[in-house]
Amino acid sequence: xxxxxxxxxxxxxxxxxxxxxxxxxxxxxxxxxxxxxxxxxxxxxxxxxxxxxxxxxxxxxxxxxxxxxxxxxxxxxxxxxxxxxxxxxxxxxxxxxxxxxxxxxxxxxxxxxxxxxxxxxxxxxxxxxxxxxxxxxxxxxxxxxxxxxxxxxxxxxxxxxxxxxxxxxxxxxxxxxxxxxxxxxxxxxxxxxxxxxxxxxxxxxxxxxxxxxxxxxxxxxxxxxxxxxxxxxxxxxxxxxxxxxxxxxxxxxxxxxxxxxxxxxxxxxxxxxxxxxxxxxxxxxxxxxxxxxxxxxxxxxxxxxxxxxxxxxxxxxxxxxxxxxxxxx
Ligand code: COA
Numbered sequence: 001x002x003x004x005x006x007x008x009x010x011x012x013x014x015x016x017x018x019x020x021x022x023x024x025x026x027x028x029x030x031x032x033x034x035x036x037x038x039x040x041x042x043x044x045x046x047x048x049x050x051x052x053x054x055x056x057x058x059x060x061x062x063x064x065x066x067x068x069x070x071x072x073x074x075x076x077x078x079x080x081x082x083x084x085x086x087x088x089x090x091x092x093x094x095x096x097x098x099x100x101x102x103x104x105x106x107x108x109x110x111x112x113x114x115x116x117x118x119x120x121x122x123x124x125x126x127x128x129x130x131x132x133x134x135x136x137x138x139x140x141x142x143x144x145x146x147x148x149x150x151x152x153x154x155x156x157x158x159x160x161x162x163x164x165x166x167x168x169x170x171x172x173x174x175x176x177x178x179x180x181x182x183x184x185x186x187x188x189x190x191x192x193x194x195x196x197x198x199x200x201x202x203x204x205x206x207x208x209x210x211x212x213x214x215x216x217x218x219x220x221x222x223x224x225x226x227x228x229x230x231x232x233x234x235x236x237x238x239x240x241x242x243x244x245x246x247x248x249x250x251x252x253x254x255x256x257x258x259x260x261x262x263x264x265x266x267x268x269x270x271x272x273x274x275x276x277x278x279x280x281x282x283x284x285x286x287x288x289x290x291x292x293x294x295x296x297x298x299x300x301x302x303x304x305x306x307x308x309x310x311x312x313x314x315x316x317x318x319x320x321x322x323x324x325x326x327x328x329x
Contacts (some may be wrong), residue, residue: 004178004179005170006129006130006178007172007178008167008169009167009170011166011315012066013163013164014057014060014166015054015162016057018047020044020047029151031157039261040159040261040285041260041263041279041281044284045161047143048162052162052196054086054142056088060248061293062097062140064166065168066138067193073101074102074103074105075136076103078134078137079109079137080112080124081121081141082111082141083110083111083143084112084114086110089199092110094107094109095109098311100187106138115317116203116256116289117143117288118139118293119325120323121140125139137168139168139293140164140293141289141290141292142289145162145164145286145288160217160287161207161284162279163274163294165297172257176328177328178328179325179326180328181239183239183324186319186320188321191320193220193224193227196214196221199254225248228258228262229322232262232315236314237269237324238324239324242326245310251297251309252277252304252305252311253266254277254299254314255292257280257284257291257292260282262279278304279310292313308329309328310327310329312327313325313327
């Protein structure tokens with residue numbers, strides 16, 4: 001097993017107070033609480049108010065990490081933000097987050113890997129540490145999907161929520177703690193199974209875009225589901241194999257929270273029993289890049305992850321992108 005280069009130090013999260021429960025969607029769409037719970041496992045999701053921008057939520061999560069690590073924003077030399085719903089297209093939301101946080105010494109940029117964004121960002125941060133580019137890198141996963149979800153489309157609107165989570169990545173030192181293995185994979189041929197057709201430079205905003213609602217997320221749910229199950233299972237195998245670890249040694253599995261049925265299928269394949277799998281999709285819905293760091297923060301605060309715990313993260317999202325990271329906490 002390789003000696004870790006980088007370790008995760010501390011966690012933080014920000015989730016808006018406002019809740020849309022399934023009953024709310026019954027009032028605006030032809031759907032039911034029963035359908036949503038049975039098909040996805042979701043009961044409610046958090047929805048950002050106007051002032052709760054992605055930069056605001058991300059900065060709040062980062063503040064919590066820094067306060068607990070005894071660092072100030074000026075100690076930070078890198079901010080990597082995984083997101084699919086930036087506050088604006090230019091500059092990156094990491095720049096706005098940096099300004100909001102007052103982390104003026106940090107290089108800051110976004111990573112666009114949809115729901116896999118946090119794990120891709122973690123890998124970028126590990127690379128920055130390995131190359132000596134940075135020593136205190138905030139890795140943030142955040143999304144505000146309520147702004148790009150089509151609230152006239154029952155096949156997508158009910159699934160998504162808002163929030164942000166963060167961790168600090170530092171050099172691992174000589175101990176066993178840190179990132180043990182990482183696996184990243186992409187298949188761009190399947191991009192149009194989960195995407196936003198309009199709004200970018202290919203289709204700048206115009207009247208037609210508003211009429212056709214191409215600004216919003218479009219998803220072929222059943223196809224995404226099948227690919228997610230297959231790819232997340234494969235990603236678990238790869239991260240475990242690389243580190244020479246068997247699934248039954250994993251203390252906590254934190255999968256991307258999109259659908260309880262995808263989570264259960266992934267856990268079964270990885271031979272991790274459900275009592276070692278963290279699930280909060282019922283309370284937050286799919287928060288995309290935020291889902292893993294929010295779950296991680298909850299696990300740490302609930303004492304489910306302790307020093308020495310072996311933690312496996314696995315994600316799947318638009319692109320398609322998928323990823324897994326194995327960490328000794
Ligand atoms: N309420 C009621 N009925 C709904 C509905 C809703 N909110 N959304 C879809 N339906 C209907 C469909 O129209 C379809 O009706 P039909 O059979 O008459 O055509 C039926 O329910 C079944 O739809 P289907 O899409 O096959 O359901 P499903 O079992 O695949 O569940 C998802 C739908 C979206 C929950 C599921 O496919 C999923 O979770 N996909 C992956 C989502 C995901 O992970 N996305 C992000 C990747 S990170």
